[in-house]
Amino acid sequence: MLLECCIFGMITFLMTGARCEVTEVFAEAGSEAILPCKYDPTSLVPPAVKWSKANKGTVWRKQRSGLQYWGSSWTVNGTPRVKCPHSLFEKGDYGLQINNVNEEDGGVYSCSVEAGGREVENVVYLRIMTVSIDPPVPIWGKDVSVTCNVTPWPNGASVQWLLNNRPFVPQTRITSYRDTSKSIVREKATVSLKGKWTCVVGFKGKEEHVSATLSVKGIIQPPNDNTKVYAAVGSGVTLPCVFSPGLTPNLPVWKKAGSLFKPAPGHPPLSYSSSSQLPWDKSASLKEVGFKDEGRYTCSGTIQGQILTRTIQLVVAKIESSITSKKKGSMALTCQLSDTSEVTNYEWVHVTYDLNGTQSVESVQKGKILNISQESEANRGEWVCRFSGKEGILGNVTYHVQLMSGVSGQKVTDVSHNTATVVGLSFLLLVLLLILAQMYKNHQRRKRIFQYPALETIVHTISNEREERERSRVKT
Structure with missing residues (x-):
């Protein structure tokens, strides 16, 4: 040329x-x-x-x-x-x-x-500069080639590759400075290869750039292995396993700690229920998490003969309460997680509700352990332990505090109101007892009279004569 x-x-x-x-x-x-x-x-x-x-x-x-x-x-x-x-x-x-x-x-x-x-x-x-990708959208684990072409090729030019604006050194690179004039990268398609590929051509002291975007089909959620999912004891949780739209995996399998859960066609895995109706969403959900459910789970499926897998770690959180011996009625709440490798901070939050149901949230203290008094009404309600990492809040777990029978720290108006209520109820109860006693005495007396008919006739006659005399007096 x-x-x-x-x-x-x-x-x-x-x-x-x-x-x-x-x-x-x-x-x-x-x-x-x-x-x-x-x-x-x-x-x-x-x-x-x-x-x-x-x-x-x-x-x-x-x-x-x-x-x-x-x-x-x-x-x-x-x-x-x-x-x-x-x-x-x-x-x-x-x-x-x-x-x-x-x-x-x-x-x-x-x-x-x-x-x-x-x-x-x-x-x-x-x-003319081009970057071509073959196949255009490779499947995870399959071979992929990224090629840089310059037509006509400048004799003596150099080629460097950038992936997401960072230098990339391929394991295999073929460069020709003649008719074909290509620089080729051949790799196995993985998530790490996704992004913007830039071919930098150096010629006569100048650099020219051309770019193309590489997408990889496979499991897109979660994007990386060993992704941690946090859940509180007693709550529900979804373990994500979403393939690229349009990819329907064959023989989807969930595996946990050596136990194999293989669902029948149209049925969810054992102890799990399907969380989506999309054919490429093979996520699994657990309705009620127990502390024993923590551990590593593996989701896998076969696409075009290639087995794709993703590992997920379920981290379970709970709050344990214990009575301390230092002070009567004092309780210690401890925020526990099955894995604390990503946790950098604990925060205790007090959640209360007024008569209208309005929620009030107050941050109380930092730290894994919270000491409170069970006898104080101010401590009633929900106590939430929030745990955070470098990327922000990871999750939370809630504990409900129940007040003890001997409640202290009440207001004077509350005491007087309760006392008046108790006195009123006691007086009413006393009146009812007196009425019942009188009714019982009358009943016993009548019972004794009915045992002697003659005496009953005399009493009845006397009663009638008394009524006649009373009527005569009224007439006169």
Whole structure:
């Protein structure tokens, strides 16, 4: 290609006697490329401008009369893909703009400007850069190739790779400086290869960049092995295992600490229930966590003959209470986790509710152990232990404090109110007892009288005579 350019430039120079300048231009495939061509006009006569490509003929030209012509291969559906901004002609800028460049556009271009009997020839190398990924979206564990192409390849150029803006040193790299002109990275597709791949081409003291994004299909949630999931004793928890959308794994399996839980088709694993209806979501949920459920779990599934796995650690939290001997009614609450490797801080929060159900949260102290008094009404309600790590809050666990029978620290109004209530109830109870005693005595007396019928007749007669005398008195 270099030889072709030199011959092309020499022929142009000998035929026109023009001054020749050589420029390098790098452009990413699909972008817009600007090929420079500048000439300081010394005449008011409009110049004649011609752009051509080696072995391809005329790209674009403009006559002194103002007529323009385009090469037949530089139009798409009748619309030209190249143009020269006429607004810059007065400044001596005759640069060629090529839209949506591709690898076939790479090569040697010549710009010829003729004005006032003088002619200037500019030669431009247009090099198209691409980064291609094969296959475009690999499956985790399968082979993937990342290739850097420059067309035409600059002889003597160097190649470096960046992954997510950090230097990447591949285990296998094939570089050719001839016809193929490629730099290739071949690896096994893993999560660590995901992200932005940038090919840095060094040439003549300058660096040119071209990038592409690599996505890997597989288990996307959780993104990494040994991900910790925190849950409190008695609560529900979901162990995530989500594959890339569209990937439906065969024979999904959950395994924990040597115990194999293999679900039948359409049925969840033993002790678990499905948390989603999506075919690529194989997460498992535990309705009520016990402290014995802590440990490592493995989710696996087969995709295109490749077994994909992800390891998850369930960390269980609980609060243990104990009575301290230092002070009567004093209780110690201890926040316990099955794994504390990520925990850097403990915080105790007191949660209370008023008569309207409004929640009030108050941070009390830091530390793993909290000492409170069971006999104080101020300590009633919920006590929450929040545990945090470097990335923020990891989880929490709650303990409900029940007051003891002998409650201290009550307000005076409460004591007087309770005393009045007790006295009133006692008086009412006494009256009821007296009424019941009188009713019992009357019943016993009548019972004794009914045992002697003659006596009953006498009593009845006496009673009637008494009533007659009372009526006579009233009449008189």
